[in-house]
Amino acid sequence: MQKLYTNATLVDKDEPQEILIDNGKFTAIGPHLAVEAAETVDLNGRLVVPPYVDPHIHLDYVYTAMRQGALNGTGTLFEGIQRWSETKAGATVEEVKERARRAVREEMLQGVQYIRTHADVTDPSMTSLKALLELKEELKDILTIQIVSFPQEGMYAYPNGAELVEEGLKMGADCVGGIPHYELAREFGEKSVHKAVELAVKYDKLIDLHCDETDDDQSRFLELLTALTYMEGIGDRTTASHTCSFGSANGAYAFRLMKTLIKAKLNFISCPTENIYLEGRQDTYPKRRGLTRVKELNDAGINVCFAQDSIADPWYPLGNGNLMNVLDNGIHICQMMSFPEIDHALDLITTHGAVTMHIQDEYGLDAGKPANFIVLDADSPYEAVRCRTGVLRSVRYGKELFVREPAPVKTDLAILQA
Ligand SMILES: [Zn+2]
Known part of the structure; x- marks a missing residue:
């Protein structure tokens, strides 16, 4: 079954990338893959790196x-x-x-x-x-x-x-x-x-x-x-x-x-x-x-x-x-x-x-290799390292090992709101 991750940020790539996975392997990675997959996951610009x-x-x-x-x-x-x-x-x-x-x-x-x-x-x-x-x-x-x-x-x-x-x-x-x-x-x-x-x-x-x-x-x-x-x-x-x-x-x-x-x-x-x-x-x-x-x-x-x-x-x-x-x-x-x-x-x-x-x-984000990767809670490598950011998702052979939602914060203070 094909699965498509959209809006992924990749190291050294300027525009958002799409990641297509089939049968546990990466089949294509690029900016506009123009495919209809059975399942699509929007990564909202988060950084994708190998595990x-x-x-x-x-x-x-x-x-x-x-x-x-x-x-x-x-x-x-x-x-x-x-x-x-x-x-x-x-x-x-x-x-x-x-x-x-x-x-x-x-x-x-x-x-x-x-x-x-x-x-x-x-x-x-x-x-x-x-x-x-x-x-x-x-x-x-x-x-x-x-x-x-x-x-x-x-x-x-x-x-x-x-x-x-x-x-x-x-x-x-x-x-x-x-x-x-x-x-x-x-x-x-x-x-x-x-x-x-x-x-x-x-x-x-x-x-x-x-x-x-x-x-x-x-x-x-x-x-x-x-x-x-x-x-x-x-x-x-x-x-x-x-x-x-x-x-x-x-x-x-x-x-x-x-x-x-x-x-x-x-x-x-x-x-x-x-x-x-x-x-x-x-x-x-x-x-x-x-x-x-x-x-x-x-x-x-x-x-x-x-x-x-x-x-x-x-x-x-x-x-x-x-x-x-x-x-x-x-x-x-x-x-x-x-x-x-x-x-x-x-x-x-x-x-x-x-x-x-x-x-x-x-190992690595290349077509033909096992679809193993993680998603970091940052939109660039610099921000990931600066904020020592956590891992939102870990994917192995195309299957989610876990998905983590960022913890919600309760506050009425404007300065503390995004
Ligand atoms: Zn040792």
Whole structure:
């Protein structure tokens, strides 16, 4: 059945657009389609963009921040890992799924339709991975989930960590994970990067490493990851998450590495709310921001995107899956607020995330692709970002996942009326 959305505002289009959908796919998008559809929806000039993408979250950790023993007193990444390690035993598949489902609901109700989640596999029972694989299958018609086989406690710092990562890939994880800066010595960190690349090639999987999530400018696993994936020709299938130390690297080093990053076509994920909170903890003043060089990467044409990372876990006490909030924080912290940057800021939580997830073929507002999109309560990208606007509608394969009416306001005051 054909469905037509009229009066849609699209990024970089001057006149209102019409969107025609048939059989779950976009069939045409243009200013005057001159078609009679069985159903027509007037969007009143609201902004239509592809769905939000959250390319980095830990769905197995959500809502555990308040658990007994999970409280992270220092607010550092390393105490977060310790608290998780001490409290993760005893979880069941059902319990993990229940929490993950709640987080998915929060994210989806704010326009997210694509999620890459890490699953902690430094646990011989593989509880997290089993839970998230089941959830992925259950939700596949309404939400795209990719899963990273992620050794939270290290490939080598944890007994048989590398074997557990491989086991996770065999069980069905989509991406190889790693955490080289957490291994017990630099050599083991390097070994884990080599192992991740070897596994990605062996099983034909994507790579997403927690890489250099520290202010230590001597943590330079990004360099090795870039070189190895470039030489294997899989740089565009590889993601470096966090890379906080690259924000502390000296200019000469960054200048040289930037050239290789461009050649390798590596993808970057920055988690602004978490890393502004977790990093800089050993600094007095001046205190570093702890984020990677998002602005410089973006200016160089390197694919970089933002992600939520945490919802109320031992690393970060807040978080609610609102990518607009993540974006707002990110563009402030990274000083990306020239008018052209604001006009294209939504790319950081939409198209750039899709490139990172390597799903460009099925993502975007193009004829022939699945009719997945969201409608924002704004009439331009600038207004959407300025007002941190909410999502009015989320559409998946041409069907409404939800429709939200703007809340009415009661007032007699003329100045408060539109
Ligand atoms: Zn993470």
